[in-house]
Amino acid sequence: KFKGAPEIKTDDGWSFKPRGRILYDFNNLSSVPSTISIPGEGFSNEARRVRLGVQGKIPGGFGYKLEADLLDGVELTDAYLDYKSGGLTITIGQHNNFQSLEEISSSNDTSFIERSAFTDAFGFQRKVGVSAAYKTGDILLQGGVFTDNIDDLSDGNDSINLDGRIVYAPKLGDAQLHLGGSVHWTDLGDSIDSVRYRQRPLIHSVDTRFINTGNITAEEQLTYGLEAAVISGRFHAAAETHWAKVSRPGLANPTFFGGSVEAGLFLTDDTREYRGGVFKGVKVNNPVGSGGSGAWQVNVRYDRLDLTDAGIIGGTQDGYMASLIWTPVDYVRFLVNYGHLSYGNALGIVTGAPEDYSVDVIGARAQISF
Amino acid sequence: KFKGAPEIKTDDGWSFKPRGRILYDFNNLSSVPSTISIPGEGFSNEARRVRLGVQGKIPGGFGYKLEADLLDGVELTDAYLDYKSGGLTITIGQHNNFQSLEEISSSNDTSFIERSAFTDAFGFQRKVGVSAAYKTGDILLQGGVFTDNIDDLSDGNDSINLDGRIVYAPKLGDAQLHLGGSVHWTDLGDSIDSVRYRQRPLIHSVDTRFINTGNITAEEQLTYGLEAAVISGRFHAAAETHWAKVSRPGLANPTFFGGSVEAGLFLTDDTREYRGGVFKGVKVNNPVGSGGSGAWQVNVRYDRLDLTDAGIIGGTQDGYMASLIWTPVDYVRFLVNYGHLSYGNALGIVTGAPEDYSVDVIGARAQISF
């Protein structure tokens, strides 16, 4: 059976499916203040994600997922084995540590070409560890112990993370509700002594960060967030908040904030999918090639990131965004995004930056993924 | 159905096939003038290409190809999505920009272990871009806009390429004719300010270039070429010419030249394949393992490269080559090549090089590809 790529399955519990994705971005950054001189102004383009991998199941409840991004060398994304029994899933290896609804939903299925600013700013990334998830009725509990990203594991890195998330996802009539919260504690250990929070202006092909705390001497980090979403027919809305508190030795501990709220509407008779506490890819009702025009969706978002607190002045970013997504057939997407990004407390964060200013971005993406 | 690797297909338009290739070279360089001291003299060997990838089709006309070379880290080769409708193909992502008949024919199917000198010398490589190809009857039109190779895309790289190619490929009785031409314009942009043309002495395991312009300060590059080929039964011949013109700021603009002519004959009852404006791999009529001896082919080639013009003295290379190819079964090849390479205008291009000299090379390859 094809799910983008063929999934080979047997009745006695074996399965195997190749995985892959190709995402290209063609972007533009404009309205940068003339006092700022950066290479990324104007047109830029990049391969955003190019990945190959495999996933499968082995009789007895075991499974695995192994995927690598092939840009700039090789970077492993998911690389884990798991065991499932009833509502329980135990996972060993590198995987997402339940950071937020949008972060753990696949980047293939987002409403915009990039996730909310806080998900990158606060350093969410997959880490090596052991976790358990338990689903019972409308409740999902997730928790784990993690060390660090697979590329950062040296024998001197003794950082440790505790992560937990709870989701309540009832159906209200035809509407799918999602309410959740997560908390994430990191002891940076002896070999890591700072954190840095920063973010690009929506489009990833630009490497300048207009908002940036620089390195903050730190011993621990605590982040926590709330999630809410609703899907009803062609409509969906989602809102998230996240706070990051940094424990500094002998100094005041800043707490930074990020959050976003979005709403989207399918112009065609389609709906956003949701399963297992995350958003899933649309299943196009009238695909191209079968007489249809695919699925068309519009989304708007307000995205806030505040990296200024307790003497750290990393700036604030208010993003106002709109996206148009065409999904001609399952597994293929074309996105166009517009973003107006307004900065505050930004004096000198990038060389020449005034206190307050704004920039405009346009991002276009072609995507195939399975 | 197996095409080297299994192609999994459905009636409603899905397909998936793994891709891979393993090419090993065992080479020898001799007759180097005693005044030249280089590490590559004598025997050398290398893995020439080791690749893994996937390709597939998605109902509605969509498709993709994703392949990576695994030597010296990871280097993406083809990484694109495409859409096909009738004779039209639209491609987005990294792919070949129609540089010449031999360049865009697969390296699995070449008559010699390396392509003609000009294809490397003039910097042909896959780039990220958008292209369209249209086939009608015996005519094929190809054109596209490209930026740069996927590994060279930074937010400051604003180079741009326009590429076009036209092919006329009629059947004359049993003979397949191919006539073509292509033109390629590059604006190097603000961050790239030079080009360099050079080439190895046929065998790739040797890193010395006896012919080399060094870096030439440049703003633009224009290359254009002509292609002709004929396949008739066991015989084939192919000839190509290509010119590269460099626009230098405030200096004379040199035009360099490369070209080759080759002829080949199958000793067995086989023929060279051709489809869609490129050469394809032989389909062995009497393979080993079915009572046959595989396909045996001999080829000869004259290969010219002239990198001396308008004050730039990069040398000239005249290559006289012969190859013997054994294809025991489809997807497996063994090649032996001999090359006599004669250099002119070469004084000091490599330390100790005289004005004129020649070297001899032998190259042997074992290849499996699918």
Place this chain on the structure above:
Amino acid sequence: KFKGAPEIKTDDGWSFKPRGRILYDFNNLSSVPSTISIPGEGFSNEARRVRLGVQGKIPGGFGYKLEADLLDGVELTDAYLDYKSGGLTITIGQHNNFQSLEEISSSNDTSFIERSAFTDAFGFQRKVGVSAAYKTGDILLQGGVFTDNIDDLSDGNDSINLDGRIVYAPKLGDAQLHLGGSVHWTDLGDSIDSVRYRQRPLIHSVDTRFINTGNITAEEQLTYGLEAAVISGRFHAAAETHWAKVSRPGLANPTFFGGSVEAGLFLTDDTREYRGGVFKGVKVNNPVGSGGSGAWQVNVRYDRLDLTDAGIIGGTQDGYMASLIWTPVDYVRFLVNYGHLSYGNALGIVTGAPEDYSVDVIGARAQISF
């Protein structure tokens, strides 16, 4: 048919199977003398192997195996084509050069999380070359000519290796016997002028080597070893010895020694597999998910490495180890190892190291492989 991943096969000689493995280690190093300060003391963890690849067969007797490790960039492991006819196998490309029973048995099927100390210490690794193997009755003959590892092949590297191995593997009643020996000669060539022998304290996540010759100026290396093993029902035992002799210009030639002896017992009704001169993975008789508890095995080992001879003082290591292996289903393993490593002649090999001391390690591994 699934062998971890699906093997797609046809009656006329085609086959294709994806390959992959994910091995995570969670380790602890303790009892390090207080005079030694190293980052790896205490807990450490890493992805030990993360690999993707393919293997297949092509009608006529041809085949290939291509696999890459995706940690720290990409490192090719097996990358070869082969030809089989009757008992004869010819292999071209990067593959193991028959170094010892344990080295050429897959790391998926070892009795401990790491192989015997000498297999790493003496630099066993896959190399590019051409080899032949011939099996007749209970006798296996293997020999080849190799250059160097695929990542170390430059046009100046003219090192060369000759390798041979002989195995006699009769059945005595129900017992499988294995007797073997191998010899390996290396001419380092002009561009490599030293060797270095060293080894970690069993667990790979620790990068400190308590035993280490440092660089030894060398021209040639000769290693040779003996192998013996027996499998009888739930019981197995294996013993190996290996010597490495270094030819130094104008100095005495040291000969270093490594060897190990191990014994193992399945607590469940299972047996260690053996085929073609190497150990193979257990086929679990009563797997989890079918009412069974998987295969449970205990092993003990004594592992000796002596890197002190002819004026070179690299230390000695005596390892006393025990392992418990749970194989719940074929292709999935969980291992716990304990090791007590005793060092002699070790003064200053690591900064602060006394003449004699010992350390303790615990290693735990989760593994999926196919």
